Amino acid sequence: MSKIEAQHVDFHYGSFHALKDINMSIKEHEVVAFIGPSGCGKSTFLRLFNRMNDLIPDTRLDGQITIDGQNIYDRSVNVDELRKNVGMVFQRPNPFPKSIYENVAYGLRVNGIKDEAFIAEMVEESLRGAALWDEVKDKLKKSAYALSGGQQQRLCIARAMAVSPSVLLMDEPASALDPISTAKVEELIHEIKKDYTIIIVTHNMQQATRVSDKTAFFYLGQLIEYDNTNKIFTNPSKEETQNYITGRFG
Numbered sequence: 233m234s235k236i237e238a239q240h241v242d243f244h245y246g247s248f249h250a251l252k253d254i255n256m257s258i259k260e261h262e263v264v265a266f267i268g269p270s271g272c273g274k275s276t277f278l279r280l281f282n283r284m285n286d287l288i289p290d291t292r293l294d295g296q297i298t299i300d301g302q303n304i305y306d307r308s309v310n311v312d313e314l315r316k317n318v319g320m321v322f323q324r325p326n327p328f329p330k331s332i333y334e335n336v337a338y339g340l341r342v343n344g345i346k347d348e349a350f351i352a353e354m355v356e357e358s359l360r361g362a363a364l365w366d367e368v369k370d371k372l373k374k375s376a377y378a379l380s381g382g383q384q385q386r387l388c389i390a391r392a393m394a395v396s397p398s399v400l401l402m403d404e405p406a407s408a409l410d411p412i413s414t415a416k417v418e419e420l421i422h423e424i425k426k427d428y429t430i431i432i433v434t435h436n437m438q439q440a441t442r443v444s445d446k447t448a449f450f451y452l453g454q455l456i457e458y459d460n461t462n463k464i465f466t467n468p469s470k471e472e473t474q475n476y477i478t479g480r481f482g
């Protein structure tokens with residue numbers, strides 16, 4: 233069974249038809265990269281998987297998205313639970329104005345967990361998982377803002393991991409980072425993929441080839457081609473994909 237399945241997904245912002253009949257199946261522990269020119273709908277599609285677009289007025293979704301076989305837009309779905317299972321990391325690191333420790337503990341506290349020993353354990357585990365522990369273990373009480381941009385982004389990944397999601401959505405997670413921090417985030421994706429199913433939006437095609445198993449190429453709200461990353465970048469089936477990856481447009 234697929235971990236994530238999108239069937240005949242259409243999405244409108246008002247009268248603007250942003251996504252057109254998208255079908256996609258993602259297996260557990262796969263890393264899938266979304267590529268395509270600006271405005272083609274990558275982020276819109278990504279945000280459907282944790283219902284972030286629910287917050288935007290006058291939008292409409294048709295079709296179905298399932299995670300672990302459940303329609304995530306079903307009325308019975310608790311959106312807070314869904315977002316616990318489907319974590320998100322944004323383009324710009326967005327730590328809270330709190331200590332490093334409290335940033336990671338935050339999700340556990342809002343979920344009502346009060347056992348401090350358990351919280352401390354999860355904070356350490358998440359920071360280790362995000363390859364940040366050794367850099368911050370002696371300054372956990374310091375403000376998250378005192379970290380570098382790359383460290384802040386790994387802190388945000390740790391924060392997402394702390395509530396034990398099974399899916400991580402990453403919207404251009406390295407685009408605001410320097411090359412060394414970018415390499416660290418990419419390395420991290422390799423390390424954590426054994427535990428998560430990951431979807432990453434990226435403008436950087438080298439990054440897509442480095443981190444992903446599958447790549448989806450979007451253009452003007454349509455999913456043009458979705459295949460093994462190697463195939464997409466060496467021998468795509470569609471002319472639009474070929475044009476995009478060779479820099480002929482976008």
Ligand SMILES: Nc1ncnc2c1ncn2[C@@H]1O[C@H](COP(=O)(O)OP(=O)(O)OP(=O)(O)O)[C@@H](O)[C@H]1O
Binds near residue numbers: 248250269
């Ligand atoms: N809140 C919104 N209201 C109205 N239209 C929107 C909204 N968000 C996005 N759009 C439109 O939907 C289309 C897809 O946008 P989206 O952000 O998903 O593209 P993208 O491929 O992620 O682009 P980029 O690579 O530039 O981030 C664009 O034409 C955009 O203008």
